[in-house]
Amino acid sequence: MNHAAPLDLVAYFCAAASASILVVYLVRRPALTAVSRVWLLFGLGVLPIGLATAGNIQGYEATKQRPFCGSCHVMVPHASDSNDPKSLSLASRHGRNKLFGEENCYMCHADYGMYGTITTKIGGMHHVWAYLTEYRNVPVEQAVKTIHLYEPYPNANCMHCHSTHLEIWNRQPDHKAALEEVRSGKISCASGGCHGFAHPFTKPADVVQKADAERRDRLDAGADR
């Protein structure tokens, strides 16, 4: 996992210094004087607050990493496919993009907007709850078929990068023809007939094959035009 090392060091320093002060107090039990109060203020206040701040930032950054998402066994196939250099799934193709990289799960599934981070974290807690209550003992093979999004994947997340306003995007006939449907979410970018499923191994093989064939035909027709 990619950590910001300086923050780790800050957290470890604060933890070590604070723990030393507290252990020394517990062993020696000095009288409560002005000097001991100041030491305890550092041991119980200043240094733990430093540790909590560094730890929270580190924790927050860690939650964006693909290995974090893949740390629940039911997400291992999704994380492995994203990390597979030979995979042609949308998830993997985005994972190979430097702008997404190790954070591709978060980048595609995060809610954007003013309170996006908060709503994403609330959604993350929902995932943890669902894992503990429903999926903890479900075998991976079964989970891959049954896990689903709470709501259809919003095109707005794709449009965060692919705005649909650039000429190069509208030059593609399919884009131009379905512009309003794409913007309104009536047609999903990550559907079988368009850019393919983000995690195709979660779909039945015949559905994926049919979608791939349709897409190939459409691309061939586009090349002929």
Added chain:
Amino acid sequence: MSIARLPARAFPRLIALSCVLGLAAIALMVWSVADPRPLQVILAMSIGQVLGTLSLAIFAFVVIADLRRTRLALAQKPEVTSE
């Protein structure tokens, strides 16, 4: 019981309790930094921070109680007047 009337002998015990809670909070937070997985991160950001805040609150309570007790004791001392 008002803060000033808290027996002074309780202070060291409360401070010791505060230190133990603080150490537990530190352990949870360090665990999440060293091994950031869902359970560790959630524990650090919930129980860890509650324990840390509680330990600081107990310390602040004891310090305020001790200061008030000292001030009350000084106020109750008879004033020494010079003839």
